[in-house]
Amino acid sequence: xxxxxxxxxxxxxxxxxxxxxxxxxxxxxxxxxxxxxxxxxxxxxxxxxxxxxxxxxxxxxxxxxxxxxxxxxxxxxxxxxxxxxxxxxxxxxxxxxxxxxxxxxxxxxxxxxxxxxxxxxxxxxxxxxxxxxxxxxxxxxxxxxxxxxxxxxxxxxxxxxxxxxxxxxxxxxxxxxxxxxxxxxxxxxxxxxxxxxxxxxxxxxxxxxxxxxxxxxxxxxxxxxxxxxxxxxxxxxxxxxxxxxxxxxxxxxxxxxxxxxxxxxxxxxxxxxxxxxxxxxxxxxxxxxxxxxxxxxxxxxx
Amino acid sequence: xxxxxxxxxxxxxxxxxxxxxxxxxxxxxxxxxxxxxxxxxxxxxxxxxxxxxxxxxxxxxxxxxxxxxxxxxxxxxxxxxxx
Numbered sequence: 528x529x530x531x532x533x534x535x536x537x538x539x540x541x542x543x544x545x546x547x548x549x550x551x552x553x554x555x556x557x558x559x560x561x562x563x564x565x566x567x568x569x570x571x572x573x574x575x576x577x578x579x580x581x582x583x584x585x586x587x588x589x590x591x592x593x594x595x596x597x598x599x600x601x602x603x604x605x606x607x608x609x610x611x612x613x614x615x616x617x618x619x620x621x622x623x624x625x626x627x628x629x630x631x632x633x634x635x636x637x638x639x640x641x642x643x644x645x646x647x648x649x650x651x652x653x654x655x656x657x658x659x660x661x662x663x664x665x666x667x668x669x670x671x672x673x674x675x676x677x678x679x680x681x682x683x684x685x686x687x688x689x690x691x692x693x694x695x696x697x698x699x700x701x702x703x704x705x706x707x708x709x710x711x712x713x714x715x716x717x718x719x720x721x722x723x724x725x726x727x728x729x730x731x732x733x734x735x736x737x738x739x740x741x742x743x744x745x746x747x748x749x750x751x752x753x754x755x756x757x758x759x760x761x762x763x764x765x766x767x768x769x770x771x772x773x774x775x776x777x778x779x780x781x782x783x784x785x786x787x788x789x790x791x792x793x794x795x796x797x798x799x800x801x802x803x804x805x806x807x808x809x810x811x812x813x814x815x816x817x818x819x820x821x822x823x824x825x826x827x828x829x
Numbered sequence: 830x831x832x833x834x835x836x837x838x839x840x841x842x843x844x845x846x847x848x849x850x851x852x853x854x855x856x857x858x859x860x861x862x863x864x865x866x867x868x869x870x871x872x873x874x875x876x877x878x879x880x881x882x883x884x885x886x887x888x889x890x891x892x893x894x895x896x897x898x899x900x901x902x903x904x905x906x907x908x909x910x911x912x
Binding site for chain 2 (some may be wrong): 745
């Protein structure tokens with residue numbers, strides 16, 4: 528049932544991650560956070576030369592923009608919305624009564640204007656559209672955010688709240704496909720420094736339902752998504768730790784982002800699953816970071 | 830059958846060109862059919878012809894032209910395709 532319980536148990540026993548009672552929702556130790564921070568720095572040591580504009584969004588986004596983003600068309604099952612109490616004293620008393628009676632108290636909750644960010648780049652695109660047409664060289668952003676996807680799992684590499692570092696390129700088709708190729712090469716070199724087994728493969732997003740199977744097949748046919756995979760949960764089903772995505776003009780059309788010449792902008796992004804990379808390191812090098820191989824320690828701690 | 834396909838393409842395809850200007854063998858993606866519009870077209874075809882496209886047909890190739898769509902429909906529901 529759980530091929531990976533030993534690793535998960537080891538993470539808890541060694542206080543690398545801290546159990547909360549909900550699968551996929553964990554506390555992080557200082558040791559774990561240090562690895563995340565060092566990996567974050569390693570990414571910057573590869574991407575920093577590009578002088579991307581740094582933007583940090585909180586892990587929530589404007590619900591109206593989220594609705595427009597089309598996320599619910601493709602991933603209704605993964606979305607997390609924020610609801611809150613919006614009643615009067617009487618409603619409050621009713622809530623407390625239900626709570627004490629062990630009944631469902633959530634029915635009176637109302638949707639707020641905030642939803643949880645499903646990816647670091649989702650809040651970005653509408654803000655780029657507001658800036659008007661792109662400069663001739665396009666734009667490049669450096670993002671990082673906690674993200675939410677509702678997919679509870681015993682696999683510690685599939686968390687409901689996790690951090691995603693991203694570089695997002697917005698420009699001409701040539702500019703964004705060059706960017707993706709650069710990061711495919713860099714990704715190989717970067718993960719190569721970590722001493723974990725990995726390979727690249729064509730991939731698809733987990734689109735929902737039958738319509739989703741068609742979208743997934745289209746995405747694969749067009750080789751729009753690649754993943755850099757590391758075995759964590761199992762050898763047969765390695766975990767995507769980095770992803771390289773070419774959205775064509777999907778977001779450019781959706782948000783009305785124009786290139787400098789008026790043509791619709793294309794976009795691409797490279798995403799780093801921060802927790803997944805950290806877990807890959809703990810899986811392959813053990814729970815004691817002081818005993819990790821010296822080339823790996825050098826890559827991360829210098 | 831191609832007439833029905835054209836009507837559905839008009840309805841769901843969100844193409845920047847008129848469907849009547851397209852030849853039966855013309856590449857619909859080159860004409861501006863997006864992946865998301867292709868999904869809507871697929872669902873529209875299933876309803877109109879009362880069929881379900883099997884997994885192996887849920888790809889770009891199956892919806893690449895009016896002729897390609899007609900060929901898929903003829904294969905999965907030959908009796909309906911004649912009507």
